[in-house]
Amino acid sequence: MDLNALKAALEASPENVPLLLLIAQEHLDRFDLDEADSYLKKATQLQPGHAKVQLLAARLSSLQGHISEAIVRLEALCQKFPEMAEAWLFLASLTVSEGDGPLARGYYEKAVAIDPNLKNDKLLTDIIQAGGASSTRKSGHSEPATNKSLSNGHIESGPFFEGDHFEDDGIPSLDGVLARDLEVDFQLRSDRKFEDVGGMSMVKDEIRMKIIHPLKNPKLFEQYGKKAGGGVLLYGPPGCGKTLMSLATAGEIQSTFLSVGLHQILNMYIGESESRLHDIFQLARRHNPCVLFFDEIDALAADRRDMRQSAGRHLINQFLSELDGAGAHNDGILVLGATNAPWHVDNAFLRPGRFDRIIFVPPPDLEARIEIARICSREKPVIEFSAEEFARKTEGFSGADIRSAFDRATEEALQEALQRGGQIVPITGKKLLKAVKNVRPSTRKWFESARNYALYANQDGLYDDILKYLKMNHS
Ligand SMILES: Nc1ncnc2c1ncn2[C@@H]1O[C@H](COP(=O)(O)OP(=O)(O)OP(=O)(O)O)[C@@H](O)[C@H]1O
Ligand SMILES: [Mg+2]
Structure with missing residues (x-):
């Protein structure tokens, strides 16, 4: 309205x-x-x-x-x-x-x-x-379902109006x-590093400034009145390294990294999911300094107008108050979010103060594709290969598309190696270029809908970066 x-x-x-x-x-x-x-x-x-x-x-x-x-x-x-x-x-x-x-x-x-x-x-x-x-109320023994009684053994998450569970x-x-998974994933270690991520130099800089440098030079940052922590939201087409970037952040910092599966929190009872979210933030606060990562944050923050009086709304509010509520002590906590559908993220999240940086992660440019090609060929018997030539032939490819071309070429070489009784067959530049032809760049489809949001729902210039990217690359 x-x-x-x-x-x-x-x-x-x-x-x-x-x-x-x-x-x-x-x-x-x-x-x-x-x-x-x-x-x-x-x-x-x-x-x-x-x-x-x-x-x-x-x-x-x-x-x-x-x-x-x-x-x-x-x-x-x-x-x-x-x-x-x-x-x-x-x-x-x-x-x-x-x-x-x-x-x-x-x-x-x-x-x-x-x-x-x-x-x-x-x-x-x-x-x-x-x-x-x-x-x-049945007197005495109407036992409410408790967390404990639900979490026995492995329980699948997902819809539970299934089959003949109806009375x-x-x-x-x-x-x-009962068919719910109440566990939340905490990922405490990662062996990825920034060097495993091609391109994304702006994102790397931002993360360095917000958490890595302040942790390494606390005195210096103190002099400038700056503390570790803050919020960064990454958005962009699928397969371009948002999740990878968060894993690399985990590997770069020598502190706690908590990765939270939102879908699992969402599957909890109303009321319980909010308190679980609060517990997670409290855990982060206790482990400060720490990175708290929410992947596919649109799942939580979906603009559920129709649900405003129910679970989704409460959880969003809880999240917002954890992010910037008066009682929130978030010094030393970097809240990292990622989504490929920022337009489904509740507006309240996109306002200043919640995430202080909202960064567009575009498909890798030529330089970044060269880097990704080099990363993908590490520790593999790749020969007669020019990363530059490969990069020029993969315009519009996401990082994941590039990896997929490498996977195909690798499989082909492996197959030949097996046929030759285990003799190493190198992955040649030729095989890689052939594989490129069989991979369809996957980011175009995303831009088709992104363009509409950027043109018609570009509140406060939020999606200017998308428009800029489109102008440079698609006109
Ligand atoms: N910039 C990059 N450098 C190196 N590898 C990359 C890069 N981007 C993507 N990849 C490869 O593609 C895979 C998928 O990327 P990732 O899961 O990080 O994408 P995403 O942006 O999180 O996508 P989605 O929006 O679908 O969640 C990575 O595990 C990695 O192998
Ligand atoms: Mg991802």
Whole structure:
């Protein structure tokens, strides 16, 4: 929605409550909590008893992390307007986030009875997981599913509405819900180094400045009032070295490196995933200095407007408050994020202060392709090979495409070697160029959609680097 247009309309009728609410809502969606608050206050002064005003006030409280306050507001609202399905549903989602499944189940059923369109499988599953298989509490032994009982043995992550895990009433049974992986990966060591990454010199410099130099020269940095840490978000087409770069950072620094699988956190219960995320940041703080890496950060920060009242929203808010909340002590922590879909990342993440550098990682240029070709031919019997010539023939290739050409040529040589009874057959430049012909550069497709976002959704010039790249390379 066009916020400016709404605000212009408000100037014409400053006491228009529905308009004030629309604007407040829009700000809430954008996580501008202070702005939302000021519009809501105006609306409250004008019409304190308005149901929607109260609903939005509850949303604001929950986004501010005041969950109990939000719940109290909603309980009052539901009592006063018992037909307000949205309010019941919101109450259900907050109640389950507080861990009370059975109570949440009751609220959920009220919401759905009023408005069947509000059925929400995800929420229902979360409720069931929190012990809300039915809305009535069984006295004594209704045991809520605990972390421990779920994490026995290897458990696959993924969708759990599968096969015949449904009870008669179509509600997934706890067996189905068990199919989750609750482990989070912490990668503490890596043997990659910056020299294993071709090109990306800007990214390397940024990481050096933020964590490597400050750790090596703490006194010097202190003199300039600079501390180790900060946030860097890498974005760009697939296969161009974002993940590799993070592994190389891990190898470069002699300190802790935590790589967090967001998909796994997302698979947790509402409420639990937030506290897990908090635990992870706390762990990083305890191990400071440290690099905290979130790959495919769009998974977490996806712009889930439709989920604003449920799990995704809470987790995003938790993440934001960990990044820059007043109580966050993030000195010495470098938060590194990577994504190839920055447009799906919640806007709030892209604002200054969250990640202080948002860096476009383009496909490797000629120089970088030469470097990558050299990296790929290390420790292999490569002969009669010109990295320059190879690089010139691989325009538009990602690092991964280049590696794939090397893999093909290597396999061919190996096959011949096997046929010759184990005699070494070299990987020739000719074989490599032949392999190049069979690899299709994979970055073009990404640029097709990136171009649209850069042209039509280029807020604050965020994607100027993409446009610059396109101008140089595709026109
Ligand atoms: N700049 C590079 N230098 C050396 N190797 C590279 C480079 N970029 C990519 N590669 C090779 O391609 C593989 C895949 O790259 P990587 O996983 O880092 O891509 P990515 O940018 O994270 O992609 P995605 O967006 O799909 O996650 C790497 O493991 C490496 O072998
Ligand atoms: Mg990656």
